[in-house]
Amino acid sequence: MHYAPDIASPPPALRRGLACCNDACRHAHACQATRGGAAELLAMREIVERAGPFADGDRLVQPDAPHLAAYAVLSGLAMTVGGGRVLAFHLPGELFALDATRQGQHTHSVVAVGKTWFCRFPRAATDALCEHDDAIASHLRGLRREERRRPAQGDDAPALARVASFLADLLTRRRQVEPDTTFIPLPMSRDDIGSYLGMSAATVTRMLARLRADGILTVRNDGVCIADAAALAGHGLTA
Amino acid sequence: MHYAPDIASPPPALRRGLACCNDACRHAHACQATRGGAAELLAMREIVERAGPFADGDRLVQPDAPHLAAYAVLSGLAMTVGGGRVLAFHLPGELFALDATRQGQHTHSVVAVGKTWFCRFPRAATDALCEHDDAIASHLRGLRREERRRPAQGDDAPALARVASFLADLLTRRRQVEPDTTFIPLPMSRDDIGSYLGMSAATVTRMLARLRADGILTVRNDGVCIADAAALAGHGLTA
DNA sequence: CGACTCTTTGATCCTGATCAACACCGGTGG
DNA sequence: CCACCGGTGTTGATCAGGATCAAAGAGTCG
The missing domain is CATH 2.60.120.10 (Jelly Rolls)
Known part of the structure; x- marks a missing residue:
């Protein structure tokens, strides 16, 4: 910050x-x-x-x-x-x-x-x-x-869904440039992601850990690798 | 409902x-x-x-x-x-x-x-x-x-503030018709108020009880009487 | 008067914030 | 090359706000 x-x-x-x-x-x-x-x-x-x-x-x-x-x-x-x-x-x-x-x-x-x-x-x-x-x-x-x-974001969705759809959005956008990539660089701090998503940095980390435990992605120190983009989109559903 | x-x-x-x-x-x-x-x-x-x-x-x-x-x-x-x-x-x-x-x-x-x-x-x-x-x-x-x-409402404000500013809004609007009234009829159910404010009916009741305990209003079975409109507005502050 | 609905209130649970400890890194200077 | 350091990320513990569930009043309408 x-x-x-x-x-x-x-x-x-x-x-x-x-x-x-x-x-x-x-x-x-x-x-x-x-x-x-x-x-x-x-x-x-x-x-x-x-x-x-x-x-x-x-x-x-x-x-x-x-x-x-x-x-x-x-x-x-x-x-x-x-x-x-x-x-x-x-x-x-x-x-x-x-x-x-x-x-x-x-x-x-x-x-x-x-x-x-x-x-x-x-x-x-x-x-x-x-x-x-x-x-x-x-x-x-x-x-x-x-x-x-843009600013119209999912506001009262649970934290996991917000993180998931955030990553899904980033992936979609990155694929405009590099169609088959599965890697999402995250050079910004967890604080910045949390600020954007309206949650604490600790919660961002925890939600990433949960997605990792579910086998949806792997966490690197410069970003995340999406292993299962479909499942990621599934977690983002507001249902 | x-x-x-x-x-x-x-x-x-x-x-x-x-x-x-x-x-x-x-x-x-x-x-x-x-x-x-x-x-x-x-x-x-x-x-x-x-x-x-x-x-x-x-x-x-x-x-x-x-x-x-x-x-x-x-x-x-x-x-x-x-x-x-x-x-x-x-x-x-x-x-x-x-x-x-x-x-x-x-x-x-x-x-x-x-x-x-x-x-x-x-x-x-x-x-x-x-x-x-x-x-x-x-x-x-x-x-x-x-x-x-209208729909642009305070979304992540605490429940007490949302209820308070809801009542303050109703009071202001009622006073357009009846300038000095302190009574706000609430013929709708607590469920409906909760739906409007994005919280459960139980929480609506609890917040009303808290405002009552603070001497800001009295609860009747057909509405509330505002005893201290200034304090009510104070609780609605997003600060 | 009795069935029903709505409100109130209590008890419990869940989510996420906050605080604190710790690991991990990338530097810098010896 | 290594010890040291500050910043960041992770993880655990605790806490608070509100949801949910359940049970007990209070009206209301037949």
Whole structure:
């Protein structure tokens, strides 16, 4: 729980545009910025700036600061923090910080978890693209709606179900990028997971232990290996 | 928890329009249909039909049925039920069933609690009024927004706070009609209150007992008398 | 008056929070 | 290379809030 101790010295953008955002990128096929296959979206590649590396706890954006860009995770992990709670985790290939207040300010903090690189989409360039191209505009509108809707989480479900469906969600999202993976990296602390799920860190550990005892996963010190994804989904049922 | 056993034989509208909806009505000054003092709203009075009496458990509207009217409580109490939960209580003077699906169907059930009379605002007449008069249209739009927003309740607050703020809410709403009252009728069962607040009936009783022990209210078999409204509000704080 | 339902109250159980002890790691400095 | 250290993860013990079950009052309606 030591996030955002100070604003990190903002690392410079090292490379820009097609020089860094092209089919050679690990997530090119699945990146939320260009996903969907529509050729029009490829224009997004030309406005990208690569930003990083950020170290653990560095704050990428802070609330009330002017909204100058949206971001995608290139590698590592980021989380959105607000009101003393973790509101979302962002995996490689996922866009975030799309939303802004009516006054054009960020609504939450976003902090890096471990060493992390980002792809930066400057606001001005993005807006220009949206005016030119309806496909891009509606694509981003959809993602923004999705981001805003997230916080609606299962609230009074038992702890085991919340952890299970959290992992199932992470697995699904990771498989957008790496289809057959069974490993879910968890570089964030148990406290952060607990904050996100509304339970104590000790309970997170206990629920993982229970899933392990049920043969559903194995716990490593950098994440979990899902042995039985179907059973995992089964535990997440609210029934 | 015996609501909606069967569809009640729909009681006929006994009187219509100004013959039943005028300044002689107990809630005329506070009825949500005409509240705000704007003279334009008084046109609502001419389209009213009085409906009742309904008996305990009678279903006034049911989900997926065509949305033919909105209602206000004239006397008694109504509750909106959906998904096996009580979603809202409706006090005398309050409008409900304003919302409909895109296909023009009701979204939830509404059942009477005890002997209850309603004021019925037929959909066709209401729509006609709205086209004629922007004041009425925006007034109803506002109420509809309010109705839709309701379900956002304190969810993980302790039981005592939930009961306290529930009573504080009821008191505030009752005072719209009867400004200095300290009595809150509770004709619904403890089960229904518990369902609404997300706790067991036994816990509702226990929390009422605790508030009584603290001298905040006295419990009667038909409701509670608030002795210290300020302290009641204090218990509702999420702090 | 009697059957029934609802409320109240007590006893027990279960879930998850909290606290504390301990193991495990990744460093740092000798 | 090894001892030391602080942070994190795990695990056990205890605790509190509320659910559940059961039994005993209190109305209510026939």
